[in-house]
Amino acid sequence: MSVIGFHASHEQIPPRDLLRAARRAEEVGFTGGMCSDHIAPWSERQGESGFAWSWLGAALEATSLPFGVVNAPGQRYHPAIIAQAAATLEAMYPGRFWVALGSGENANEHITGQGWPRKELRNARLRECVDVIRALFAGEEVSHDGLVTVDRAKVWSLPETPPPLLATAVSAATAAWAAEWADGFVTVNQPVDLVRAALDAYRDAGGRGPAALQVHVCWDPDEDEAERVADDQWGMQVFGPPLAWDLDTPAAFDSAAAKVPAAAVRDAVVVSSDPAVHVARLQEYLALGFDELYIHHVGKQQDAFLELYGERVLPQLDVTAKAPAGQGAAR
Numbered sequence: 001m002s003v004i005g006f007h008a009s010h011e012q013i014p015p016r017d018l019l020r021a022a023r024r025a026e027e028v029g030f031t032g033g034m035c036s037d038h039i040a041p042w043s044e045r046q047g048e049s050g051f052a053w054s055w056l057g058a059a060l061e062a063t064s065l066p067f068g069v070v071n072a073p074g075q076r077y078h079p080a081i082i083a084q085a086a087a088t089l090e091a092m093y094p095g096r097f098w099v100a101l102g103s104g105e106n107a108n109e110h111i112t113g114q115g116w117p118r119k120e121l122r123n124a125r126l127r128e129c130v131d132v133i134r135a136l137f138a139g140e141e142v143s144h145d146g147l148v149t150v151d152r153a154k155v156w157s158l159p160e161t162p163p164p165l166l167a168t169a170v171s172a173a174t175a176a177w178a179a180e181w182a183d184g185f186v187t188v189n190q191p192v193d194l195v196r197a198a199l200d201a202y203r204d205a206g207g208r209g210p211a212a213l214q215v216h217v218c219w220d221p222d223e224d225e226a227e228r229v230a231d232d233q234w235g236m237q238v239f240g241p242p243l244a245w246d247l248d249t250p251a252a253f254d255s256a257a258a259k260v261p262a263a264a265v266r267d268a269v270v271v272s273s274d275p276a277v278h279v280a281r282l283q284e285y286l287a288l289g290f291d292e293l294y295i296h297h298v299g300k301q302q303d304a305f306l307e308l309y310g311e312r313v314l315p316q317l318d319v320t321a322k323a324p325a326g327q328g329a330a331r
Contacts, residue, residue, distance in 0.1 A: 001320035002286050005032030006306075007214055007296035008059070011041035012233065015050035019058055021302040026063045028310025032322045033059065034068040034100075034186075034214070034294045039076065039108050043236045043257070044250045046300075053085050056097075060089065066096040066322045068212075070168055070186065072104030073148075074122070075112055079129035080153040083136035090159035095324030100186040100212075101126060102168035106248045116246065121147065123177065130165060130181050137162035164209065164325055170241060172201035184209030189216060189285065190240070191267055196288050203289070212292040213285055216269040219297065219305050223273040230269045231262055234298040238264045269298055275312040282317060292322065 006025035008018050022033055037052035052069050059067055073079040082099070089097045103122035110116060117125065125147040135142045136155045144150040167178030168186045175185060175198045185202045189195060199211055216234060220226035236257035237244070247253050265271070270281045282293055297305040 001318045002290070003032045003212075003292040003322045004030055004282075004314060004317055004319045005034060005065075005292060005294040005322075006030040007294040008033060008035035008055075009296055009298075010036050010048060010050045010052055010055065011038055011043075012046045012048055012298075012300050013302065014048055015055050015058075017302075018050065019055065019062060021306065022059050022065070023062055024303070024306050026065050028306050029314040029319060030295075030309075031065070031319055032067070032292060032294070033063070033065045034070070034212075035059075037069050037071050039111060041250050042107070042253050043233070044254055045232060046250070053089075056089060057092070060093040060096060066098070066325055068098040068100055068166070068186075068325075070100045070102060072102050072109065072126075073129040073133070074125040075104065075109040075114060078150075079132040079148060080136060080142070080150055080155070082129075083133040083153075084155050084157075086133075086163050087137060087155050087158050090161075090163040090325075091157055094159060094161070097163045098166060098184070098325045099163055100166040100168045100184075101130060103245075105244065106246050107250070107253070110248045116248070117147075119242070119245070123174070127181065133165065134162075166209065166212070167202075167207075169198055169202070172197040175199070175202040175207070176205040178202065179205035179207030182207060182209065184211065186212045186214065188214045189268070189270070192284065192288070195285065199289055210291040211289060212294060213290045214294045214296055215282065215285060216296050216298050217278060217281075217305075218269050218271045218299055219273065219275070219278065219308055220299070221273055221304075226271050226273055227262060227265075229299040230265050230271045231260075233300065234269050235260045235265050238268045275308060278309075278313050279316045282313070286317070 106116045141154045164183035166184035167182035169175040218230040236253035
């Protein structure tokens with residue numbers, strides 16, 4: 001049995017509409033939620049980027065779903081701020097919140113004007129942030145001098161059990177590196193062999209906890225329209241690392257995507273007017289060993305997708321509720 005969750009895309013949908021979509025996702029049978037955490041969209045055509053942490057409080061109150069967020073501490077966010085924000089949400093909604101931590105993208109982090117570190121430095125910075133956040137979750141006063149600086153920080157409002165800190169990774173190398181510290185693993189759909197390699201690397205390195213996959217999909221009753229929407233809204237996201245990490249503005253992504261062929265988009269997005277195709281692809285990902293799938297419909301309009309999935313996709317999958325978060329989060 002697997003959690004099938006709704007991914008809330010702040011880059012594409014105004015916050016109020018996204019909250020309404022999250023409510024409807026629960027009504028039609030999705031059993032979890034997660035969201036992005038950006039200051040800018042990937043494309044100027046997407047045109048939105050609400051503040052995830054404000055929205056998460058509303059989403060947790062408006063639904064009974066558990067929610068997670070993908071976050072990059074260390075530059076745009078100080079790790080003590082993330083620890084305080086996560087602790088508050090978990091204290092208000094026990095067992096329903098988790099954070100997936102990654103090393104970030106220049107498109108979001110460049111706003112601080114600090115420059116964009118090399119990947120190995122970003123990973124080292126992330127590892128420092130993990131230790132800082134965990135110490136703060138434990139109630140410690142933390143001072144730290146390194147790639148991040150912390151001066152006598154303490155989080156005073158703590159949950160009974162801290163929220164789990166999952167790792168985000170696209171490559172097998174990063175997944176294996178994260179296994180030492182993470183309470184779970186989150187990745188994004190790519191060609192199946194690459195997804196399998198990342199998951200296997202995490203497990204083979206001793207990685208514990210749930211494994212989750214964010215799956216980009218595009219559905220429309222008209223196949224040509226589904227392809228058009230996928231190209232328009234997600235064509236700029238076919239690039240793997242390092243390009244996806246290093247481009248710094250929506251305009252840069254749009255420029256790079258101008259000549260992306262439709263076939264490349266289909267490697268990054270499940271595009272089909274046939275619900276059976278969606279069911280088959282999701283079953284294929286579940287067969288790899290993922291415990292949770294978070295479905296991101298890449299079109300701005302969510303209503304028809306949610307109704308379709310509720311009526312013809314979710315009933316074909318073995319959907320279950322998510323177990324309470326916060327299990328084994330401390331190390």
